[in-house]
Amino acid sequence: MARSGTNLPRVGGYNQAVVLAAIRTKGPVSRVELGPLTGLTNQTVSNVVRRLLDEGLIAESGHAPSSGGKRRTLLTPRADGAYALGVHLDPDAAVIVLVDLAGSVLLSRRFALPRPSDPTEVVDRVARAALRLPERAAIDRSRLLGLGIAAPGPIDAEAGAVVDPPNFDGWRRVPLLDMFAQATGMPVAMDNDATAAAIGERWIGGEERADGFLFLYMGAGIGAGVMLGNHVLRGDSGNAGEIGHAQTEPGSRRCDCGSNGCLGPYCNPAALVEDLFTRHGAAAARRMELSGAPDAVRADWRLLRRAVGAGDEAACDVVRLAGRRMGQAVRGAVALLDVSRVVLGGEALVGVEQVLGEEIDKAVNTTSVARALGGVTVEPSLIGETAGAVGAASLVLHGRYAPGWRMLTEVPG
Amino acid sequence: MARSGTNLPRVGGYNQAVVLAAIRTKGPVSRVELGPLTGLTNQTVSNVVRRLLDEGLIAESGHAPSSGGKRRTLLTPRADGAYALGVHLDPDAAVIVLVDLAGSVLLSRRFALPRPSDPTEVVDRVARAALRLPERAAIDRSRLLGLGIAAPGPIDAEAGAVVDPPNFDGWRRVPLLDMFAQATGMPVAMDNDATAAAIGERWIGGEERADGFLFLYMGAGIGAGVMLGNHVLRGDSGNAGEIGHAQTEPGSRRCDCGSNGCLGPYCNPAALVEDLFTRHGAAAARRMELSGAPDAVRADWRLLRRAVGAGDEAACDVVRLAGRRMGQAVRGAVALLDVSRVVLGGEALVGVEQVLGEEIDKAVNTTSVARALGGVTVEPSLIGETAGAVGAASLVLHGRYAPGWRMLTEVPG
DNA sequence: TACCTAAATCCAATGGATGGACTAAGTCAA
DNA sequence: TTGACTTAGTCCATCCATTGGATTTAGGTA
Numbered sequence: 001m002a003r004s005g006t007n008l009p010r011v012g013g014y015n016q017a018v019v020l021a022a023i024r025t026k027g028p029v030s031r032v033e034l035g036p037l038t039g040l041t042n043q044t045v046s047n048v049v050r051r052l053l054d055e056g057l058i059a060e061s062g063h064a065p066s067s068g069g070k071r072r073t074l075l076t077p078r079a080d081g082a083y084a085l086g087v088h089l090d091p092d093a094a095v096i097v098l099v100d101l102a103g104s105v106l107l108s109r110r111f112a113l114p115r116p117s118d119p120t121e122v123v124d125r126v127a128r129a130a131l132r133l134p135e136r137a138a139i140d141r142s143r144l145l146g147l148g149i150a151a152p153g154p155i156d157a158e159a160g161a162v163v164d165p166p167n168f169d170g171w172r173r174v175p176l177l178d179m180f181a182q183a184t185g186m187p188v189a190m191d192n193d194a195t196a197a198a199i200g201e202r203w204i205g206g207e208e209r210a211d212g213f214l215f216l217y218m219g220a221g222i223g224a225g226v227m228l229g230n231h232v233l234r235g236d237s238g239n240a241g242e243i244g245h246a247q248t249e250p251g252s253r254r255c256d257c258g259s260n261g262c263l264g265p266y267c268n269p270a271a272l273v274e275d276l277f278t279r280h281g282a283a284a285a286r287r288m289e290l291s292g293a294p295d296a297v298r299a300d301w302r303l304l305r306r307a308v309g310a311g312d313e314a315a316c317d318v319v320r321l322a323g324r325r326m327g328q329a330v331r332g333a334v335a336l337l338d339v340s341r342v343v344l345g346g347e348a349l350v351g352v353e354q355v356l357g358e359e360i361d362k363a364v365n366t367t368s369v370a371r372a373l374g375g376v377t378v379e380p381s382l383i384g385e386t387a388g389a390v391g392a393a394s395l396v397l398h399g400r401y402a403p404g405w406r407m408l409t410e411v412p413g
Numbered sequence: 414m415a416r417s418g419t420n421l422p423r424v425g426g427y428n429q430a431v432v433l434a435a436i437r438t439k440g441p442v443s444r445v446e447l448g449p450l451t452g453l454t455n456q457t458v459s460n461v462v463r464r465l466l467d468e469g470l471i472a473e474s475g476h477a478p479s480s481g482g483k484r485r486t487l488l489t490p491r492a493d494g495a496y497a498l499g500v501h502l503d504p505d506a507a508v509i510v511l512v513d514l515a516g517s518v519l520l521s522r523r524f525a526l527p528r529p530s531d532p533t534e535v536v537d538r539v540a541r542a543a544l545r546l547p548e549r550a551a552i553d554r555s556r557l558l559g560l561g562i563a564a565p566g567p568i569d570a571e572a573g574a575v576v577d578p579p580n581f582d583g584w585r586r587v588p589l590l591d592m593f594a595q596a597t598g599m600p601v602a603m604d605n606d607a608t609a610a611a612i613g614e615r616w617i618g619g620e621e622r623a624d625g626f627l628f629l630y631m632g633a634g635i636g637a638g639v640m641l642g643n644h645v646l647r648g649d650s651g652n653a654g655e656i657g658h659a660q661t662e663p664g665s666r667r668c669d670c671g672s673n674g675c676l677g678p679y680c681n682p683a684a685l686v687e688d689l690f691t692r693h694g695a696a697a698a699r700r701m702e703l704s705g706a707p708d709a710v711r712a713d714w715r716l717l718r719r720a721v722g723a724g725d726e727a728a729c730d731v732v733r734l735a736g737r738r739m740g741q742a743v744r745g746a747v748a749l750l751d752v753s754r755v756v757l758g759g760e761a762l763v764g765v766e767q768v769l770g771e772e773i774d775k776a777v778n779t780t781s782v783a784r785a786l787g788g789v790t791v792e793p794s795l796i797g798e799t800a801g802a803v804g805a806a807s808l809v810l811h812g813r814y815a816p817g818w819r820m821l822t823e824v825p826g
Numbered sequence: 827t828a829c830c831t832a833a834a835t836c837c838a839a840t841g842g843a844t845g846g847a848c849t850a851a852g853t854c855a856a
Numbered sequence: 857t858t859g860a861c862t863t864a865g866t867c868c869a870t871c872c873a874t875t876g877g878a879t880t881t882a883g884g885t886a
Binding site (some may be wrong): 418419420421443444445455456458459460463479480481482484485486614723 | 830831832833834836841842843844850
Binding site (some may be wrong): 005007008009011030032045046047066069071072073371 | 861862863864865866867872873874875
């Protein structure tokens with residue numbers, strides 16, 4: 001695929017996105033301030049703002065105090081300017097959310113998924129449930145932009161399919177993109193869950209997430225989503241961010257890939273629960289009321305996280321152990337990518353970001369290299385438990401309204 | 414720095430770059446073919462091509478056989494359309510090259526640098542020598558675009574300075590960009606050596622390097638330059654590609670950063686020479702005529718590489734040992750970045766790419782993950798020994814003529 | 827020579843950005 | 857209260873790369 005040329009209408013759309021992004025991240029701003037902020041002339045800003053007002057994406061919201069002349073008219077984004085649906089598919093459950101342009105969740109729904117589950121059936125149920133949310137929320141249907149999917153594991157970006165997602169028995173190669181498009185009649189976007197979460201974080205986070213960062217995501221497994229400045233790191237096949245195969249100190253667990261130093265097998269709920277049993281014995285497990293049964297991992301992990309929250313030493317220990325490994329991997333990734341922020345999130349991480357963050361911070365910031373380059377901030381996600389689903393919805397918003405290459409060049413396909 | 418808006422003249426410049434890139438990579442092509450190739454209309458292609466012809470960047474070069482109507486006029490890049498100087502600074506030596514638009518080296522010069530050396534003096538000598546090259550080559554001075562610097566170690570991209578480059582005693586914080594700009598009166602660009610080499614590879618490599626790749630660069634140390642599709646990965650501070658701190662299996666060598674599993678200390682000429690002595694004894698060293706003296710590393714490493722070329726088992730062994738470690742790091746990097754090509758190069762690697770490549774290929778392609786995603790190609794650089802200096806010159810060419818974000822948005826500073 | 831085809835250009839129109847003049851709406855001092 | 861001044865925002869004529877359709881150019885073929 002060759003690089004694509006651009007033309008005038010695309011420039012218009014792009015500048016519109018630039019101005020919208022500035023208004024979104026810099027809070028209420030006036031037209032004059034937008035000039036320097038966007039590099040556009042005041043006249044152009046004025047024109048673009050008119051279009052954004054006409055489209056209902058922003059609103060005038062009062063005036064700033066005068067500084068000796070006419071007061072500035074402040075502009076704010078309109079949350080009701082656009083909506084998107086997001087679906088996060090997980091081995092255990094599907095989470096569906098309806099979010100507005102501000103990234104707020106209006107409605108959400110959670111399905112437990114039977115195991116094994118049939119793709120067609122899942123898509124069908126999820127799509128129907130998703131379509132009900134905009135009705136129940138009584139939003140302007142014409143402002144619903146589409147549906148985003150946060151898919152687990154490897155995807156085939158060109159085909160819009162998931163490829164052998166772990167823990168989805170029998171899902172060998174499922175063209176989710178087309179299936180959801182068919183089932184909903186809406187535009188559909190798809191990315192892996194970690195990348196979606198990173199895009200969600202960018203979308204929600206405003207100015208705090210306006211620069212590049214690495215989003216370390218833990219769901220059923222560990223993954224990363226990477227924002228490099230204004231660009232999403234997607235990679236040749238749409239599978240960038242696979243941090244689970246980063247080398248860490250060798251241990252006893254063998255990865256699917258054959259190596260025994262991979263991060264992945266040490267950083268997932270099941271492994272951490274197992275670690276608790278092996279390192280601290282059944283007594284500690286009983287104290288936290290863990291069952292230890294293979295099909296109760298989800299519940300056990302929740303209990304374990306609660307114990308961490310309560311300061312239980314054994315619980316903290318296993319999390320710190322995983323944190324040390326993550327730290328090694330993140331240190332390598334941060335040096336390779338040269339990002340100065342690491343965000344921790346994903347539904348399986350909620351509650352342990354603090355303890356984990358300390359360990360990762362230590363690994364990342366105690367090297368002389370990092371200090372020479374100004375240090376790396378490690379902090380929890382701003383989204384919380386629904387990072388996957390909100391991220392999925394953000395794919396649509398981001399794709400439509402974030403200024404980027406895509407708006408200037410032909411979209412492939 | 415906020416995202417910048419764009420305007421019509423910039424669009425023109427950008428499309429011009431797109432068309433030039435297509436002509437450069439796709440060899441002799443006609444205007445009609447450029448249409449689909451660039452996504453522009455035939456009319457626009459015609460306009461843009463006229464401008465490129467007027468600027469002397471391309472030439473009409475005969476006709477394709479008729480397919481039933483008027484013959485297509487073929488267009489080729491003109492090597493004499495533009496020139497750039499490149500300077501590669503290394504602890505031992507400075508290499509200066511003059512390259513044309515095709516990336517061919519017209520003239521080059523090599524300086525041994527005294528140790529310790531004084532920055533002012535080095536810049537002065539190098540700048541003067543650089544300015545002589547265009548004279549000696551008798552090129553059209555108005556077509557000389559500027560000078561590129563491939564700097565060792567960490568840089569401060571904003572200040573255009575190198576920061577504590579390893580093995581440059583007393584070079585604490587040297588604003589090379591301004592110093593060279595002052596000394597030559599030319600536009601100057603700077604990047605670290607690995608990134609420069611990657612950009613050079615892209616520039617020289619044509620269609621073979623038109624997609625993303627990771628350039629594993631070995632000079633005095635190990636580094637990486639990363640091309641992601643059409644974008645250069647530069648990072649927040651301009652120091653992306655630091656692969657030397659990737660975690661590998663723990664060993665006896667401690668990194669400057671404090672960790673003992675870092676790749677860096679195991680992958681540099683000095684370490685490999687040392688490995689030969691410790692693993693195969695003085696006898697093997699004598700066989701290759703190595704001196705083993707600390708200040709003869711450069712020569713010893715050259716001898717060792719020659720031995721590898723001759724098939725010496727001991728020599729191959731130490732290279733394979735380093736290759737295994739590199740493989741672990743590259744595997745992690747490739748998974749994180751999702752690139753499907755790894756290029757090996759840099760002046761210290763010339764001659765051992767083959768042996769090293771096999772080892773890295775093994776590490777990268779024997780995992781089931783990689784196979785599922787289509788495999789990763791590992792191959793030697795197309796440039797050879799002067800990758801650093803040619804890369805440095807390419808910084809200028811790339812910055813001026815490669816279609817990119819930079820051409821659509823305001824350049825900071 | 828007449829006819830067909832494909833490549834490339836001409837031409838008027840489109841539409842977003844731009845710079846300078848202008849209007850709107852405030853402050854401040856007399 | 858008035859007039860000078862300042863700042864925000866818009867109007868308007870102009871600019872310019874791209875575009876689609878018509879036209880020219882230059883080859884083949886019957």
